Every structure is written in structure tokens, then in C-alpha cells.
Amino acid sequence: MQEKKWSLQLGGRELVIETGTLAKQASGAVTARYGDTVVLAAAVMSKEMSKITGYFPLMVDYEERYYAAGKIKGSRFIKREGRPSDDAILSGRAVDRTIRPLFDSRMRNEVQVVVTTLSYDGENDPDLVAMIAASAALTLSDIPWNGPIGAVRVGLQNGNFILNPSSEEREGGALDLLLSGTQEKINMIEASAQEIAEEKMVQALEFGFEALQKIARFIEEIRTQAGKAKRPASLLQGSPEFETDIRKVCAELGLAEALYLRPKQVSETKVSEIKDKITQYAAGKYPEQKNLSELLTIIVDEVSDEAVHKNILEKDSRPDGRGLTEIRPITCAVGILPRTHGTGLFTRGETQALTVTTLGAPGDQMVIDTMETDTKKHYMHFYNFPPYSVGEIKPMRGPGRREIGHGALAEKALLPVLPNKEEFPYTILLVSEVLESNGSSSMASTCGSTLSLMDAGVPIKKPVAGIAMGVIMDKNDAYKVLSDIQGLEDHFGDMDFKVAGTKDGITAAQMDVKIDGLTPEMLKVVIAQAKEGRLFIMDKMAEVIPQPRANLSPYAPRIITLHINPSKIRDVIGTGGKIINQIIDETGVSIDIEDDGSIFITSADETSAQKAVEWINNLTREVKVGELFQARITRIMNFGAFAEVLPNQEGLIHISELAEQRVNNVEDIVHIGDIVPVIVKEIDQQGRINLSHKAALRKMHEGNVS
Secondary structure (H helix, E strand, C coil): CCCEEEEEEECCEEEEEEECCCCCCCCEEEEEEECCEEEEEEEEEEEEECCCCCCCCEEEEEEECHHHHCCCCCCCCCCCCCCCCHHHHHHHHHHHHHHHHHCCCCECEEEEEEEEEEECCCCCCHHHHHHHHHHHHHHHCCCCCCCCCEEEEEEEECCEEEECCCHHHHHCCCEEEEEEECCCCEEEEEEEEEEECHHHHHHHHHHHHHHHHHHHHHHHHHHHHHCCCCCCCCECCCCHHHHHHHHHHHHHCCHHHHCCCCCHHHHHHHHHHHHHHHHHHHHHHCCCCCCHHHHHHHHHHHHHHHHHHHHHHHHCCCCCCCCCCCCCCEEEEECCCCCCCEEEEEEECCEEEEEEEEEECHHHCEEEECCCCEEEECEEEEEECCHHHHCCCCCCCCCCHHHHHHHHHHHHHHHHHCCCCCCCCCEEEEEEEEEECCCCHHHHHHHHHHHHHHHHCCCCCCCCEEEEEEEEECCCCCEEEEECCCHHHHHHCCEEEEEEEECCEEEEEEEEECCCCECHHHHHHHHHHHHHHHHHHHHHHHCCCCCCCCCCCCCCCEEEEEECCHHHHHHHHCHHHHHHHHHHHHHCCEEEECCCCEEEEEECCHHHHHHHHHHHHHHHCCCCCCCEEEEEEEEEECCEEEEEEECCEEEEEEHHHCCCCCCCCHHHCCCCCCEEEEEEEEECCCCCEEEEHHHHHHHHHCCCCC
16 A cells, blocks of 8 residues: 555644555554654454354454653563553543444444554643544545544633643643544543533533544545445344344334333333243244344344334333433432441432542552553542442453443542642542442442542532433434433433533533434533533432531541651651651651652551651751750760750850850860750851850759749
């Protein structure tokens, strides 16, 4: 293939897409460059139908390479990249969520998209470039796909939107919005915000949509010049007669009606019985049909999907009988576990999340060492989704992509309301256990986390609540918006849009679709309806605990903060850590020291903490002129004696300051090891301390000191 290159001006920088140079054996491969960030995307499709059953077998792998940023992995023993970092997993999810809806759901060829960061400039984030590169690779390949898509990032500073802000601009901004879509619609949203108003969020989406359309058109123009002819896909389908017959049986057995039976367990039992009858019928009539079981699952799902769409679009009829904006029953509880630092139990319908807060020392923070950053996190949110929450049995092998993604969403939602480190120096760990799930467990985790933080006495600025919104749309783009979607509506619906925030604005949002996307005008309706639901949920939470408790749990550690002269840090640490380790060993506290001279002493025992405080104060406090000390003589010189007034702080008693009478020999008055009273007479410009023994004796004799 001939090497070709195209460029587009975008956000004041040049986006360059090149093909025909790297990975030429892939079905489609491009490099995308933005600034000095370069990402390689390669896509491959199998020739035959996959043996994987139950879903379209798409694999998206995001590979971050430390060499891209000129770094060597920080681990002492393992230098090769291993398990992807959480950030890499989230970037891979963003690519997956963007491209997956544009494949035919009946396609059964295996497709793998691998995006590898080759160069990172520290300013232009590779996740955005990866989405564009994946779109271009698929578009130019022979893989059937309904793209291309464009992707952009939108920032907000001083009320103005920034297209593709740099890393530095993102850190200081009020909004970090990542969105993607086709030339007609937006199909993926990921956002964190500082309580941005709903109207401003809609404006940001409109601003970003205009830019991503430009990218999608750019890639489409490249396809006309260098794109391959598309191969036919291996679609899982039966003959028209077979599919028509099975659909007829579904109708005769009342599948559509069974979906609307209540309660949920009755509906599930009836639907299961109908599926068994359909399977028996098909096995008897079509014994030679290949992939029979999976074909039946697809047809039953399509019939169910059509029934839900028809009922909601024509009758506003949801499977559980709620109105379109109605929220399921909510119950909340706090303080339900006796020895944890804070707990919140949030139940909405048949979704239940228990979040536990643990407060730790500053040194308990998580060290993040990735290709993009070396930093520490003092706030973390972990999300667990055990199989029993949906009545299933599965091996539990640690968090998957979904769990990491949901935990990150809840973490982003709460970050803007947490106290700053100076005000509240604790490391904060939230763990959400999903105990039941029937839709929107990530937003239940967000609500449970707010309850848990307030129960723990963490002084959050405002409560945060979250809600999951859905859309049901027909082929002509007529649509209905659903508040608080449950599992069945998520499965058969066309969108899952999670919105979290305070009463004053949005703090996090995430949207996935099963269709080609939504227009900004549609999203405006969704976001406005989401606010109503969020405020309703927040009021229910406030009935249980309206604000953070005044005091921390008695089982939480206490932190005392000291501030010392940074030049004194070495006095606290000591040679080889000797001094600080001695303090820790003898008091049992935890001590964390920062470069600016901040010292955090963490202990569950007040007496031990105060002992450590006094010890450090003695090591680091600076003497003042006129202070009286009982000093220890450390050295004898011809011209005087040196005495230690505080640990590691010595001063000189000149021979003329040892006594009122003339002294010919220093050792006539003092010896090494003697403890003698001294007064600080002077501290010169170089910080040297001059002491007087005779002035101290005079002052004591006059009765001014006891």
C-alpha cells in the first residue's frame, strides 16, 4: 500500500492521519498525530464466523507504552508493561463505547481493534487521539462498519469553551467533556464538571458536536481516496421463513404481554416458560438449523425490543407501570455497620448499593505510575458487582472493565464536593458493594457514597445524587425519554445516560447508546428531565441525613497537622530516618512529611499523638531572643562553650558570658555534659545563637524565674 498522509487544523493544532506505513498486514491501520502525541490503530476481522456465542465478538485493546513518554516503568523488579492501568482501561472503554454501536449486532466475525500510544507529549491526551485513530482504521479497512466518527474534548475556563484543551488547561477548568459521534449524532459522552449548569452542558455538547462533525467528514474524505471495499459480514440469521415463523410463535405465546406482568419475578418466570416452549417448538420443526439456540435468543430479544418500543412510544407504558418521569421507591440508611468509619445504604426499586467509607493517614494514598502521570490520589472509589446481585453464579476474579468504569464514574461525581487536603488531610477510600441490581447500580453507588461520607463526618460541600436516563426511539427519530431506567429498559432501550450532580449543577455524566446516537436537541430534553429526577432523589436522601455529622466516627484515626520550616525537615527525619523512626516506634503514630514543611501525625490514641507533636516541636522550633533554657554543654573551646538548647540547635556561651567575674579557663565554670541555665542573648544574621550563662543566673537570682 502506498504511503499517504492527510491533515486537518483542529483547536489550533494539526491533526495528521497517515496510512500505508505501519502495520500493513492489518485489515486497516493508521497513525493519528495531534501535537506530538501519536497513536497507532490497527483493526483486523476474521474471515469466518466466530465460535464465540451470545454477542458480537468485538475486542478493543488500548496499549499504553512508557517509552511514549520517555519513561521506564517505576517498579524495581518488573520493567515490562503488564496489566493495563485503570486509566488505560477507561481509555479502551471509551474507544469501545464509541465504535461498538456502529456495527451490525448480528455480525459474528471476530473484530479486534488495537490502539497503541507511540508518543505522548504531555499536553494532548492519547485517549482522544485513539478514538479518532480507531475510527479512521475501521473506515479505511475492509471491515463493514457504519462510521466514521469524530471525537473531541471540550473544556471550560472563565465561561469560555476550549476545544481539545491541554492537560494543564483541563486541570484548571470547570469542565472536562469527551464526546464522539457521527456527522449526524452524538453517540458517546464522558464528563466531569465543577457543578456546571444544565444549560451550559448543552452548550458544551453543541460546541463539541460541531467540531466532531468536521473530523467525521475529514475521515470520510480520506475513505474516498484510500478506503478498501468492504467485505461481507458473517451475520447470524436464519431464512426469512424461519424467522417469520418464530416471530409468529412468540406472538401466539404472549411474549410481549409477559414482559409487562408484575412483579418482576412473575414476568421473568413467564418469559422463561415461553422461551422454553419456543425452543421445544423450533428444535422439533427445524432440527437442521445451525446456531439454533443463539438465533432464537436474537429473535426473542428483537420481538421483546419491538414490544417495549411500541408500548412506550404509543402508550407511554413502561414494563413496571411507572410514568415516564417517575422514580422507583427509594429507601436510605446510614450507620448500619458498627465499626466502620461511615456507611450508606441506598435502595432504589430492586437496585441496592452499600458504600463504606474508610479514613486513613495521608501516607495511605494511592501512588499512580502510568505512561501519562506520576501522582498520588488521596480519594479513591472502588465498585464491586458480585454475581448474586442479579441472582447468578459466576467466578469472582477481580474487577473487570465495567467495574472499573462504574467506580471511576462515581469517583468523578463526588470529587468536586470533597474538602481540600489542607482542610481535611485524610486519605478517603469509598467501596461500593452492589447487593442487588436492576438497573443503574453506578448511580446507586454515587448516592450511597454521599450518604456514607456524611455519616463518616467528612465535611463535603454539598450532597451529590445520580440518575440513569433512557431513550426509546423509532426509525423516524420520534422518541420518549425515561427517568430512572431499570434493567429491562436498559437492555431493550436505545440509550443509557447517567447524570450526577448537586442541586446546583452537574459533576459527572456518561452516555452509551445502542443506536447511531442522539442530536444535541434530544440531549437537551434528556438533561433537563434528569435534573428533576436528581433533585427528587436528593430530597429523599436528605430525609435520612441532611448534612455531614459534626464529628468523625470514634473508630476513625485523628490527624494533627503541623507546619515547620522546610529547612527543619532533615532534623525530624534524621540520618537514614533514625529520628522519625524512633518517634514512630515509641509513640505508635503514623507520620507523613511533605516538602512544604507540612507534617501530618495520624493516631487513634490522643496521648500518643500529643507526645509525637511535642517531640517534633522540640526538634523543629526556633529559639527567640530572651528565652531561658536548661542547656547541655556539648563542646569546650578556649573562647567559650557550646550548649544544646533544643535538639540539634546549639549556641555559643562566650567566655565573657560564663560568669560576672573574669574567667580565665572555661572549665573552671562548666564541663561537657553539664546542664546549665542560659538566656538567648542574640541571633546574628547567619542564624548563629549567642547565649549568656551569667544573665540567666542574674535573672533567676532576681526571682523573675522559678
